[in-house]
Amino acid sequence: MLVCGEPSGDLLGAELMAALRSISPAIEITGVGGPAMTAQGLRSLYSLGATAVMGLREVVPRIPAILARVREASNFALTTRPDAVVLIDSPDFTHRIAQRLKRIAPKIRTINYVAPQVWASRGYRARKMARYFDLVLALLPFEPPFFERYGLKAVFVGHPAIERAARMAGGAELRKRLGIAPSAPLLGVFPGSRSNEIRFILPEFREAVARIAAELPGLVNVLPTVPHVGARVRAATQDWPAPLHILEDEVDKFAAFDAIDAALAASGTVTTELALARKPMVVAYRVGRLTFALARHLMTVKHIALVNVLLEREAVPEFLQDRCRGRLLADAVLPLLGDPQAAARQRADLDAATALLGRGGDAPSLRAARAILDFVSNS
Secondary structure (H helix, E strand, C coil), X not given: CEEECCHHHHHHHHHHHXXXXXXXXXXXXXXXXXXXXXXXXXXXXXXXXXXXXXXXXHHHHHHHHHHHHHHHHHHHHHHHCCCCEEEECCHHHHHHHHHHHHHHCCCCCEEEECCCCCCCECCCHHHHHXXXXXXXXXXXXXXXXXXXXXXXXXXXXXXXXXXXXXHCCCHHHHHHHHCCCCCXXXXXXXXXXXXXXXXXXXXXXXXXXXXXXXHCCCCEEEEECCHHHHHHHHHHCCCCCCCEEEECCHHHHHHHHHHCCEEEEECCHHHHHHHHCCCCEEEEECCCHHHHHHHCCCECCCCCCXXXXXXXXXXXXXXXXXXXCHHHHHHHHHHHHHCHHHHHHHHHHHHHHHHHCCCCCCCHHHHHHHHHHHHHHHC
């Protein structure tokens, strides 16, 4: 049984489903997913709309719906007794399922795929996780020894975004289809896939684009998004200050990685995808003031972008909370579009970071699938 709570987890789940079936074609997979997992044949218990939220102000009104989904998913597992329940990312949601399962049926094996970054803040949560998870599939090379210090078995499988690099093609065809000249400066705008990210981050990205367009004639934007926030994105981008193409198709999203010259991105999985596409970027994030006030005192790392965490320096410019302002973002993006040397320096850093994520060798989803099947067979 696989359970995800938001679109990024849906993509991971779909890749994992394909890998599991490549090893064990007769495997039966149930659970919760979105369009990508549905395309792999999953009959999801429900849609992801209720659970794809983040931030105190945004989560609180959804608590009854989220808890209802926790009960629905865990009750399904309690009834069907799968060989393992793999909880994918979205810890505020998926960990509650694991907790309930271990409380009611301790023998059900629980596996965490994409652990929360407890090494970045509130490390004590790893000890709590050991009470309700049997195994962690770690994306980062330094995570297994960290978790094992707290008595939680962990296996490094590599970052799943690595295998998506091969799909980042077709940029020239996408430009042609959208009527974008090969020489036009093309900026990718990635405001996130959660409703509150659209609310807090997209307005600052809009201001940044207006400033960039004033300095760079001919600027064009592409904005990949996902269906469950597509309508909100379209409403928020009326009268956009540069020609804008909103892309909801997943194939177009990967073609966009190939087509763009640089990116303005909310912190998240997309920054790793951009790194693998070797696209220079500026990273930003903003949440509600209450959420940030509580979170900043718990942070133990200096950076939010994974590239910077891995390299232990700010190779990619990042702007958090009050520094997530259009003027500052524009000033950081402009050199990446106008200075070939600045773009080349960042690409070299992106290559160094992605090498640390396990680029080369077996696909991470295949390594994750093997780890799951080995664990189930030997426990």
